[in-house]
Amino acid sequence: MKPAPFEYHAPESVDDVVGLLAEHGDEARALAGGQSLVPMLALRLTRFEHLIDLNRVPALVGIEGKTGTVTVGAMTRQAELERSDAAAAVPLLGLATPLIGHFQIRNRGTVGGSIAHADAAGELPTVALALDAELEVASTAGSRTITASDFFLGTWETALGPGELLITMRFPVWSRRCGFAIDEVARRYGDFALAGVACGIELNVDGGIARAAIALLGLGSTPLRATAAEAAIIGRAPSAGELVDIGWLAVADLDPPNDIHASREYRRAVGAHVVARGLGTALARVPA
Amino acid sequence: MNELPVSLVANRVPYRVFVEPRKTLADCLREDCGLTGTHLGCEHGVCGACTVLVDGVAVRSCLMFAVQAEGSEITTVEGLASGDELGPVQRALRDEHGLQCGFCTPGFVISVHAFLAENPNPTRDEILEALSGNLCRCTGYQGIVRAVERAAASRRVGSD
Numbered sequence: 001m002k003p004a005p006f007e008y009h010a011p012e013s014v015d016d017v018v019g020l021l022a023e024h025g026d027e028a029r030a031l032a033g034g035q036s037l038v039p040m041l042a043l044r045l046t047r048f049e050h051l052i053d054l055n056r057v058p059a060l061v062g063i064e065g066k067t068g069t070v071t072v073g074a075m076t077r078q079a080e081l082e083r084s085d086a087a088a089a090v091p092l093l094g095l096a097t098p099l100i101g102h103f104q105i106r107n108r109g110t111v112g113g114s115i116a117h118a119d120a121a122g123e124l125p126t127v128a129l130a131l132d133a134e135l136e137v138a139s140t141a142g143s144r145t146i147t148a149s150d151f152f153l154g155t156w157e158t159a160l161g162p163g164e165l166l167i168t169m170r171f172p173v174w175s176r177r178c179g180f181a182i183d184e185v186a187r188r189y190g191d192f193a194l195a196g197v198a199c200g201i202e203l204n205v206d207g208g209i210a211r212a213a214i215a216l217l218g219l220g221s222t223p224l225r226a227t228a229a230e231a232a233i234i235g236r237a238p239s240a241g242e243l244v245d246i247g248w249l250a251v252a253d254l255d256p257p258n259d260i261h262a263s264r265e266y267r268r269a270v271g272a273h274v275v276a277r278g279l280g281t282a283l284a285r286v287p288a
Numbered sequence: 289m290n291e292l293p294v295s296l297v298a299n300r301v302p303y304r305v306f307v308e309p310r311k312t313l314a315d316c317l318r319e320d321c322g323l324t325g326t327h328l329g330c331e332h333g334v335c336g337a338c339t340v341l342v343d344g345v346a347v348r349s350c351l352m353f354a355v356q357a358e359g360s361e362i363t364t365v366e367g368l369a370s371g372d373e374l375g376p377v378q379r380a381l382r383d384e385h386g387l388q389c390g391f392c393t394p395g396f397v398i399s400v401h402a403f404l405a406e407n408p409n410p411t412r413d414e415i416l417e418a419l420s421g422n423l424c425r426c427t428g429y430q431g432i433v434r435a436v437e438r439a440a441a442s443r444r445v446g447s448d
Contacts, residue, residue: 002331008292008309008355038351039332041310051309055356079345102421104339104399108347189420 003041010053014060014138014167017052022140022163024050030165031055032075032113035105060112060167063087070171074112078124079103081111090171091180092130092198096123099182102190116166118151118158120257121192121218123182125152128169129223130198130215136168143167152222174211177203179285183278184217185270187261193218194262195271197250197278203286209233214279219256219271226250229275243279247272296357298323299367307354314338316354317364325365325394329423336422339395340364346402365394368401377401377439386435388426395422400436408443410436 011017021028027049031037040046054060060075065086070093072081081087082097100106100114100123114124115135128135128148135146137160151159160166174180184196195218202211212233214226229250238246256267291306298321305320312331317323317340329335331350338349341363368375374382377400387393396419403410403418410418415436424432 002312003310005290005308005310007290008353010355010358034351034353034356035333035348038312038353039334042332042350053356102336103403103418104336104346104348104421105333107345108351189417 002044003038004044004047006048007050008053009050010056012056012058014057014165017054017057018138018140018163018165020050020052021165024052025162028052030116032116033077033109034113035101035109036113036117036119054110054165065089065173068173068175070173072111072169072171074110074116074166074168076111078106078109078111078114082106089173090131092127092182092200093124093171095180095182096127096198099123099184099193099196105190111169112166115151115169116158116160118153118156118222119192120155120220120222121196122223123184123196123198123217126196126198126215126217126223127182128171129225130200130213131171131174132213133172134170135166136170137161137164138167139164149225155221174200174202176210177286179282179287181278181281181285183274183281185274195219195256195267195274197271197275199275199278199282201279201282201286207237208235209237210235214250214275216250216254216271216275219251219254219267224254226275228252233279238279240276240280243276244272246279247274247276250275292355294354294358296354296360296362298362299364305354309353309355311354312350313340313342313352313354313357313362314349316357317349317362320354323364323366327391327394329391329395334423335392335395336399337392337395339398339422341398341402346399363398365397368397375401376442377404377435380435380439380442381432384431384435384438386427386431387424392422392424392426396424396432400439404436404440404443408440410440412437 029048031051031053060073062073063084063086064071070090087093133148180200182198184193186193198215200213204210212230216224251268251271258264327337329337333348333351340349
């Protein structure tokens with residue numbers, strides 16, 4: 001029994017959750033799958049007076065595919081996302097999930113928990129950023145939508161305000177001639193990646209790139225969009241050699257973490273090559 | 289202390305226990321239910337020794353609080369043997385020397401059981417991926433990989 005004591009709440013509706021969040025303020029934390037929060041509590045990296053368990057709120061679970069959008073409830077398990085036919089319209093979701101921890105973690109870990117936890121090396125935050133997902137949050141004041149580009153502010157820090165709960169994520173469907181890839185380099189299978197990329201490519205009728213999304217993981221304090229690299233490949237049909245240049249462009253202005261597992265320079269080099277490799281895979285996956 | 293009542297079923301036996309909210313499911317199983325087959329290595333979700341089935345799904349019991357298991361059905365390593373007779377995964381681990389000190393073994397047994405239920409004919413790569421969430425510091429894993437192959441084969445011929 002390693003976490004500090006806390007008071008446990010198990011509400012069954014979103015209204016009750018946001019009511020409890022409003023009542024207890026900074027002293028409360030929502031508990032989703034617990035695959036990141038519970039280790040942090042066990043290691044005493046953090047503590048809260050109140051934990052508000054979301055696991056008894058059925059309204060937060062589910063995956064729905066509508067025209068142009070896949071909507072995922074915050075408490076949907078990652079394993080569910082991996083298996084879902086409805087989520088298949090957004091291929092990056094299915095490509096990202098096998099890279100999250102191990103199957104036992106994905107059985108319990110949730111989509112919303114991963115995004116709200118906002119780890120810079122998290123696959124689902126990076127996919128949300130690549131696709132400009134819309135994140136719907138609720139509080140006692142009502143609900144509002146935050147786009148992923150405005151959501152990730154720093155290490156484990158998001159635009160969620162006091163008393164706000166992430167309830168739903170809307171991922172846009174790319175329906176034309178598209179290819180997607182997620183690629184990362186980790187020291188061991190299931191570890192946090194040293195560097196990685198989630199990318200999407202859409203080709204026009206001439207085979208040139210009409211739309212590109214490149215989001216990086218593990219290379220800063222948040223997931224990052226490589227906007228210069230995206231702009232540089234629009235309208236082109238880059239060769240494998242040119243993709244490496246695009247990769248270096250993607251990491252040019254970054255200041256990645258420097259730690260015992262990888263130096264800043266090494267992470268940048270891994271990032272450049274993983275971007276090139278990811279883009280190559282995405283291009284190869286565009287249907288003829 | 290502020291203890292809450294929890295009712296759960298472990299290995300088909302109902303338990304009603306009183307636990308502090310911060311008590312993990314793993315500690316509850318060991319200390320309150322007497323099911324000490326579930327082991328605790330790292331206590332923060334990395335090593336996999338504490339893996340159990342909760343409502344049929346393999347999870348880390350050190351990353352769940354016991355209060356969250358209210359109304360759940362748990363299966364621990366003790367639940368995968370019938371009396372003194374080992375289950376197919378346990379038998380295969382013994383036959384292939386898939387353990388030495390045995391500390392990590394309960395977690396491997398549960399993980400492999402859940403994996404083979406979902407994927408009865410795994411490739412070697414799929415086995416390696418499935419085992420990646422459990423750490424063993426003795427064997428070097430080779431015997432464990434062979435044991436998964438053997439357990440899969442014995443399930444196929446229905447010898448269990």
